Amino acid sequence: MSAETTTQPVEDRLILALDAAGAICSVALGAIGRDGLRVLASRKVEQRHGQATILVPMVAEVMAEAQRALTDLAALAVGIGPGGFTGLRIALSTARGFGLALGKPVIGITNFQAAAATLSPASRAAHPGDMLVMIDSRREEPFVALLGSDLQLRDAPRFMTMSEIARLIETSAPAIITGDGLDLWQADLPAAAHRIAAAADAAAILRLAADPAQRFAHDPAPLYLREPDVSLPKAV
Numbered sequence: 001m002s003a004e005t006t007t008q009p010v011e012d013r014l015i016l017a018l019d020a021a022g023a024i025c026s027v028a029l030g031a032i033g034r035d036g037l038r039v040l041a042s043r044k045v046e047q048r049h050g051q052a053t054i055l056v057p058m059v060a061e062v063m064a065e066a067q068r069a070l071t072d073l074a075a076l077a078v079g080i081g082p083g084g085f086t087g088l089r090i091a092l093s094t095a096r097g098f099g100l101a102l103g104k105p106v107i108g109i110t111n112f113q114a115a116a117a118t119l120s121p122a123s124r125a126a127h128p129g130d131m132l133v134m135i136d137s138r139r140e141e142p143f144v145a146l147l148g149s150d151l152q153l154r155d156a157p158r159f160m161t162m163s164e165i166a167r168l169i170e171t172s173a174p175a176i177i178t179g180d181g182l183d184l185w186q187a188d189l190p191a192a193a194h195r196i197a198a199a200a201d202a203a204a205i206l207r208l209a210a211d212p213a214q215r216f217a218h219d220p221a222p223l224y225l226r227e228p229d230v231s232l233p234k235a236v
Contacts, residue, residue, distance in 0.1 A: 012038075013074040016059065016098070017206035020051040020091040021083025021111050022136065022180055026202035027058040029066050030210060037210045040066035042203055051087045055094055073104050077209030079200055080108040081223040082135055082143045082157070088222050096220055107209045108218035111135060112145040112157055114200035115179050117208055127194045129175030130154065132168070134182050135200075141165075142181035143225050146172055151208070151216065159226045162188045169193065 012031035019026050028042035041062040045054060063070060078095035081088045099106035112133040124131075128149055135143040137159060144165055145157035160168070162185060169177070169190050177189065180199035189195075208216040 014040075014068060014072050015075050015077055015107075015206060015209055016062070016070075016073050017077040017109075017202040017209060018055065018059070018091045018095050019079035019111070019114070019200060019202045019205055020055055020087035021079045021081045022087070022199055023048045024199055024201050025051045025054060025058070025087070027055070027062045028202035028206045029062045029068065030206045032210050037207060039203060039206065040068070044201055044203075048084065048087070051090045055090060059094075059098075070098065070102060073098075073102060075099075075105045075107055075209070077107040077109055077205050078220055079111045079114055079202075079205050080218055080220060081111055082137070082225045083111055084138065085224075092220060092222055099220075106220040107214075108220040109205045109208045109216055110145070110153070110157070110218060110223055111200040112143075112147065112153070112179070113151050113208055113216050114204040115198045116147050116151050117204040118198045118201065119176070119178060119196055123194075123196060124149065124176070127175040130172060131176040131178060132165075132172070132174040132193070134165075134177065134179040134185065136179075136181040136184060137226070139226075142179070142185060144168070146174065149175075157223070157225060166190050 012033040017028045025047045026044040029040045031038045043058040076095045131147045144160045146154040174193050177193045178196045178198045182197045
């Protein structure tokens with residue numbers, strides 16, 4: 001990908017966000033200036049497989065639309081999961097590869113917090129309190145995390161059974177249940193809390209990475225929560 005000189009002066013701090021941990025492959029470029037964050041360009045495609053063939057071209061499209069070069073970036077951000085093993089590693093390796101080549105920091109954002117960040121301020125204001133985020137694990141049970149209204153993790157996220165989730169809902173009484181796994185297990189949940197399906201994407205990751213206090217920043221390392229569905233060769 002070309003790192004040509006930009007056609008306009010760069011005054012803002014640019015962040016490029018990537019995500020391919022779930023069923024959505026997405027890229028977003030934002031500029032942080034005196035007026036806050038502006039999204040300059042973004043792409044989002046529903047694609048659970050083959051992210052390796054489309055992610056870098058999507059980056060090129062976003063940079064070209066914004067008329068900016070990779071060398072203009074101040075930082076990169078990436079969804080660290082949990083999610084699909086292959087898509088997660090593709091996004092992480094792409095972000096870290098760009099970061100290494102450009103000498104720029106890479107900010108990791110959990111997909112739990114990014115999914116919650118896609119909810120509108122009006123929805124969150126209408127149902128104040130904690131949020132339970134359920135992410136599709138591609139197994140019979142979801143990945144689960146309890147977040148405060150400030151989107152901070154209340155406890156370490158886990159891979160949970162439905163009975164464990166039911167007990168967590170009863171004891172924590174979340175105001176909202178959300179995430180891309182909600183539709184898959186909705187019928188098995190206790191009749192409590194407001195429910196809004198939501199999936200993490202690069203635009204939400206970008207907003208969290210742009211937080212001035214870096215309250216949502218994590219190391220750009222995969223958050224697996226369970227072993228990948230692969231068989232390792234036996235030692236000989």
